[in-house]
Amino acid sequence: MLFPKEKMKYTSSYQGKSSDEGWLVLDIGGLELDGVTKVYIDLYDVEVVKQKKGKAADALDKTKRLLGGDL
Numbered sequence: 577m578l579f580p581k582e583k584m585k586y587t588s589s590y591q592g593k594s595s596d597e598g599w600l601v602l603d604i605g606g607l608e609l610d611g612v613t614k615v616y617i618d619l620y621d622v623e624v625v626k627q628k629k630g631k632a633a634d635a636l637d638k639t640k641r642l643l644g645g646d647l
Contacts, residue, residue: 577612581621586629598626 585601588594600622602615 577609577615579615579617579621580607581625583607584617584621584625586622586626588629600625 579602583603583606585603586598587601588596588598590599600617602617
């Protein structure tokens with residue numbers, strides 16, 4: 577099974593720990609996985625998900641600066 581990119585997220589912290597590499601979060605809540613024994617995740621997709629997270633964080637920082645918030 578190729579894991580859908582839409583169901584992947586990236587986080588740089590988990591359970592109070594931070595990591596430069598981060599964690600890949602697989603949202604399997606809505607997936608039908610009967611009979612699946614292997615899940616394949618393209619490492620390119622992991623990079624795409626990480627970049628999206630970085631862009632979202634950058635946009636949040638920029639918005640805070642524009643609104644005069646503390647970073």
